[in-house]
Amino acid sequence: MLLGAIADDFTGASDLANTLAKGGMATTQFVGVPTGSERYDCEAGVVSLKTRSIAPDEAVRQSLAAVDWLEAQGCEQFLFKYCSTFDSTPQGNIGPVAEALLERTGAGMAAVCPAFPATGRRLFMGHLFVGDRLLSESGMENHPLTPMTDPDIRRWLRRQTKGEVGSVALDVVRAGPQALAEAFEARRKEGCRLVVADAVDDEDLKILGKALAGLRLITGGSGIALGLPANFRDAGLLSGARSSGAVAAGPVVALCGSCSAASQRQVAAHLSSHPGLALDPEAVMSGTMTADKAASWVMEQHTDFIPIVYSTVNPAAVARAQRELGREKLAAGIEALFADLACRLADAGFRRIVVGGGETSGAVVEALGLSSMVVGDEIDPGVPALVAERDGALGLALKSGNFGADDFFAKAAGLIGRP
Numbered sequence: 001m002l003l004g005a006i007a008d009d010f011t012g013a014s015d016l017a018n019t020l021a022k023g024g025m026a027t028t029q030f031v032g033v034p035t036g037s038e039r040y041d042c043e044a045g046v047v048s049l050k051t052r053s054i055a056p057d058e059a060v061r062q063s064l065a066a067v068d069w070l071e072a073q074g075c076e077q078f079l080f081k082y083c084s085t086f087d088s089t090p091q092g093n094i095g096p097v098a099e100a101l102l103e104r105t106g107a108g109m110a111a112v113c114p115a116f117p118a119t120g121r122r123l124f125m126g127h128l129f130v131g132d133r134l135l136s137e138s139g140m141e142n143h144p145l146t147p148m149t150d151p152d153i154r155r156w157l158r159r160q161t162k163g164e165v166g167s168v169a170l171d172v173v174r175a176g177p178q179a180l181a182e183a184f185e186a187r188r189k190e191g192c193r194l195v196v197a198d199a200v201d202d203e204d205l206k207i208l209g210k211a212l213a214g215l216r217l218i219t220g221g222s223g224i225a226l227g228l229p230a231n232f233r234d235a236g237l238l239s240g241a242r243s244s245g246a247v248a249a250g251p252v253v254a255l256c257g258s259c260s261a262a263s264q265r266q267v268a269a270h271l272s273s274h275p276g277l278a279l280d281p282e283a284v285m286s287g288t289m290t291a292d293k294a295a296s297w298v299m300e301q302h303t304d305f306i307p308i309v310y311s312t313v314n315p316a317a318v319a320r321a322q323r324e325l326g327r328e329k330l331a332a333g334i335e336a337l338f339a340d341l342a343c344r345l346a347d348a349g350f351r352r353i354v355v356g357g358g359e360t361s362g363a364v365v366e367a368l369g370l371s372s373m374v375v376g377d378e379i380d381p382g383v384p385a386l387v388a389e390r391d392g393a394l395g396l397a398l399k400s401g402n403f404g405a406d407d408f409f410a411k412a413a414g415l416i417g418r419p
């Protein structure tokens with residue numbers, strides 16, 4: 001393993017794994033920190049954690065366990081992947097985890113860059129934009145767990161860190177890899193251990209990647225990885241072999257626990273020509289709707305029609321249900337139903353599962369007891385086809401709430417395996 005990454009959620013891990021695989025690295029996504037002494041022969045390993053919204057101390061503990069394991073696998077460069085909208089609170093977890101990783105890896109300084117231009121996330125003068133809006137006016141200011149009320153990533157990160165935060169502006173990035181590497185070194189000498197770098201398009205990210213060659217630690221969204229495979233290729237370290245998992249073959253189901261604007265559009269588009277079962281939160285919490293009932297409904301459908309089970313509703317309905325049933329309890333109840341449903345269907349012979357939502361994906365993949373997934377072709381920007389081993393090949397797609405075109409569910413079903 002050459003490059004070891006730690007991602008703070010499962011769909012984010014999948015997003016990063018997609019970038020690395022597209023760049024030509026044989027990539028494996030791990031479910032949590034693997035136990036045991038097995039050595040994996042992939043070129044990039046991405047450990048998926050669920051640390052974005054937990055207590056900072058626990059996020060640090062899990063991230064350090066991940067970096068120790070990756071180092072034991074032979075990695076010499078490490079990447080901490082967080083959300084392209086920098087999802088975090090004034091307490092963390094990006095700053096505390098990044099500082100702990102700096103310490104553990106012995107890195108003198110690490111770049112910070114959430115930019116992901118393909119999905120409209122751009123960083124200019126330290127300010128993060130989503131499309132043509134500042135982050136704090138993009139809807140992310142209303143995020144239920146990590147409201148992003150300040151678009152200045154330098155200022156936001158400074159609130160989370162003990163050490164100084166520096167920055168390099170776009171003109172320095174565009175001066176090229178050499179000048180940029182010198183600017184990073186200058187910031188390090190000034191005492192900055194985390195340095196926020198602007199990036200507006202993919203070329204900027206490729207320059208960044210080149211400037212970061214050989215550094216022990218990098219942090220960012222998946223965009224920061226765009227230029228990294230070329231460093232390993234130029235050093236003659238890549239085999240050029242495509243990761244080839246077995247092909248999943250069998251019935252398919254889609255599960256969506258994401259309520260994002262993109263997921264609402266995708267579920268509505270899917271329902272116009274495919275069967276769907278809506279999970280009513282009250283029915284889930286009272287036990288009127290169970291995984292057993294949902295599984296029976298799925299099994300009654302013709303799987304060629306890609307049935308979808310979803311809890312997706314608009315923000316007003318989410319707020320109402322959270323008020324009445326309790327936000328955390330409800331989230332956990334719905335996640336548990338999806339997790340149980342996925343297991344029942346996989347046990348019943350379903351071989352392809354498309355999941356919408358980061359927390360939902362984490363719950364499903366953990367319940368399925370998968371340990372790793374081989375990363376295949378891209379379905380839509382940021383979402384690859386995955387194949388895992390569970391009594392034979394199991395095809396998966398883990399979609400970040402905000403990602404994917406309107407026809408995502410049908411398209412993914414066709415790309416993660418065959419009937």
Ligand SMILES: Nc1ncnc2c1ncn2[C@@H]1O[C@H](COP(=O)(O)OP(=O)(O)O)[C@@H](O)[C@H]1O
Nearest residue numbers: 257258260311318331334335357358359360401
């Ligand atoms: N109808 C609903 N009302 C309230 N909460 C819901 C509803 N449907 C899903 N949830 C919860 O909302 C959260 C959605 O998060 P997630 O799966 O990460 O999606 P996203 O990637 O869009 O953030 C999950 O914890 C899920 O259980």
Ligand SMILES: O=C(O)[C@@H](O)C(=O)COP(=O)(O)O
Nearest residue numbers: 011012015083084358400401
């Ligand atoms: O960087 C991104 O935007 C994604 O990779 C990501 O982390 C998405 O998180 P969720 O929207 O919570 O799925």
